[in-house]
Amino acid sequence: MKSETVPLKQTQRTTKLRKHSKISWDHFFSITTLAPSIILLGVFVYGFIFWTGYVSLTNWNSFIPDFSFAGLKNYFLVFETFRFQSDLRNIVVFTILFIISCIVIGLFLAILIDQKVKAESLFRSIFIFPMAVSFVVTGVIWSWILNPETGVNLVLKAMGWKHLPSWFLSTTIVPNITVGQIQIGIPLALLAVLIAAVWQMSGFAMAVYLAGLRGISDDIKEAARIDGAGSWRIFWSIILPQLRATTTTVIIILTAASLKVFGLIYAMTGPGQEFVTDMPSMNMFQTTFQGNQFAQGAAISVVLLLIMAAFIVPYLISTLKQGEDE
Amino acid sequence: MQMKKKMGVSLAAVAALGSIALTGCGSQGAAPASSGTTPTTQSASGQQLQIFSWWTGVASSKALKSLIGVFNQQYPNVQVVNEAVAGGAGSNAKAVLASRMEAGNPPGTFQVHGGNGSLLSWIQAGDMQPLNSLYQQQGWYHAFPQSLLNLLTVNGKIYAVPVDMQRANVLWYNPSIFHKYNLTPPTTFSQFFADAAILKQHGITPLALANHGNWEATLLWSDVLLGTVGVNEYNQLLDGKASWNSPGVVAASQTFAKMLSYANPDYSALHWQQADQLVAEGKAAMNVQGDWAQGYFTTDLHLTPGTGFGWAPTPGTQGVFAAVTDVFGLPAKLKNDTPTLDFLKVLGSEKGQDVFNPLKGTFSPRLDANTSLYDAYSRSAMASYKKDPLVLVIGQGGANPGFTNAVNNAMEIFVTNHNVNQFVSAVNSAAQANPLS
Secondary structure, rough: HHHHHHHHHHOOHHHHHHHHHHHHHHHHHHHHHHHHHHHHHHHHHHHHHHHHHHHHOOOOOOOOOOOOEOOHHHHHHHHHHHHHHHHHHHHHHHHHHHHHHHHHHHHHHHHOOOEEEEEEHHHHHHHHHHHHHHHHHHHHHHHHHHHOOHHHHHHHHHHOOOOOOHHHHHOOOOEEEEEEEEEEEEEEEHHHHHHHHHHHHOOOOOOHHHHHHHHHHHHHHHHHHHOOOOOHHHHHHHHHHOOOHOOOHHHHHHHHHHHHOOOOHHHHOOOHHHHHOOHHHHHHHHHHHHHOOHHHHHHHHHHHHHHHHHHHHHHHHHHHHHHHHH | HHHHHHHHHHHHHHHHHHHHHHHHHHHHHOOOOOOOOOOOOOOOOOOOEEEEEEEHHHHHHHHHHHHHHHHHHHHHOOEEEEOOOHHHHHHHHHHHHHHHHHHHOOEEEEEEOOOOOHHHHHHOOEEOOOOHHHHHHHHHHHHHOOHOOOOOOOEEEEEEOOOOOOOEEEEEEEEHHHHHHOOOOOOOOHHHHHHHHHHHOOOOOEOOOOOOOOHHHHHHHHHHHHHHOOOOOHHHOOOOOOOOOOOOHHHHHHHHHHHHEEEEHHHHOOOOOHHHHHHOOEEEEEEEEHHHHHHHHHHOOOOEEOOOOOEEEEEOOOOEEEOOOEEEEOOOOOOOOEEEEEHHHHOOOOOHHHHHHHHHOOOOOOOOOOOHOOHHHHHHHHHHHHHHOOOOOOOOOOOOHHHHHHHHHHHHHOOOOHOOOHHHHHHHHHHHHHHOO
């Protein structure tokens, strides 16, 4: 196709004609290049989102497909369960703590590395390396480390600790406010999962922040220094505000990672006693593929999608607006 | 401009890292790990047969390959495609199978557990063909015990061929501990608690428990239920013909909760192998697990049956065999039934089963199986299997998957709060929401 059009264009002499044919070629080229991804995305992402939404409104709760309309029955069934209520508590608690920890640790590491230390690339690789490990590996290893009978507790015991933490086996929830069937608060078991997740993902926050820090021009910092600002003052008033866009990016990506967390939980703790470490994704998997309750599983997926959208859509709107402003 | 550039840098970093993260996630997914090639066209010389299973472990894949070897000796023109799907103790395989059945593209034959779980679902969905004439032709009505055939029969039609047999009501124990404290393996629950009290005094965990997978505690409870209410009521419960609110279920749940107080506290962190390891190392005295644990004791821990580890039926279940059996059937929507029927003939044959089972660590469900191929444990299990009534368990494909999942969910709460009434009512409503037969 291309080899035919190029010599054709060269033979054309009138500028008007050439311009016209160039535009249509560009159009044609961009459409043909984009079409496969648009079609694939349309079918395999958006098509199946609608399909899942449709299934969640049916009675398909066994191997035998049953597409009779059930209304919102599956949503009521799912929301009624102790398990799903626990899931919602867990995912909110986990996401908030996970993002805060990753940002604080990631930014701290990025600032340390940005001090033009020796062997910078070595440190950078060390901090980012956990990201190269699959969540399943992380989960298994941390479940060994944090097993209260055999793991790090043996070290603590040798150091003379009396009240050893029971890590992800703890069923304590702090501050433990009873709402409906469940207790609202921070399940201590989730903190153990959090340690593993932060270990894995704070390197990612570091890398993005490092890129952000490198983007801040030295001129501004220098000017501030000449004006007599100290290091803290420069950090709070110059660097942090400049990192706002970076922080938004980090938050969005980490939120998505956190809401989808599955492999880590599956390998490390499972749903946990009283579902203290359960997540909607885990619940969805077991409901759908072990219980064969496809409609209920689809309902959980849709709720998960809506939670995710609540975070992502405002971000998309704000990026689009920014694009228009500039 | 500054702003834009910075955004560009960070977005590029995000894009690059995001793709790493996505690749990482993808590799954990439930991708079908087909160990053979999957040509879409039939081979020119003969027919093709896809065998679908979750046998990807060392022992089970070796056993399957040997069975395929026996099949190809007899039917050299059939090209066998081994479509084993790894992961999730079969749950990934079941998900893949469900989508293939749904699409009207079933494999030639597939692994399923005998009982009222997935097998019954497939039969009720009209996805399976009866095999009565095959049983007649091969003389299998007398080769397998009637109580096994009952688990594969719906309305007088038999739908699958069993290839192996495993027992789910086994109490594994450490013989040297029992010898040291002059104890005998408990046959009743009161004996169990008497033994447990003595063991606890000596600082030994009486009962090793694992519940990482959220099914192991359900298996223990299922065995306690069997030992408490007896075979008849147990079968009625599992067939949906008796109320789950009964005093027997309550009593069993109370016994179970009491047993938990003699278990290791970290059970929700352990996989079943780790619980059996505690028994093998003498840190714990007993463990209730299916006899797949036997392969772990002998192959992984190199223990001798009888001296390295001991076994007994779980308390109150003497003379009952809780059966977990892998079976294969004939899917309804096949273009050509012949290769599948030929494979099922080999699968149910004495020769096929004698090759398969010793490698897999299970035993042949045929009544004329060659006992000399098996070790001391398997021989004792075979003796029980041949004379005792068979029952199903909750989990292991024994009951409606929706019911099993709901019981597992209720169990996850029960093991923590020990609230018997709450648990029993959750199980009862699970039985009402998910028909058991």
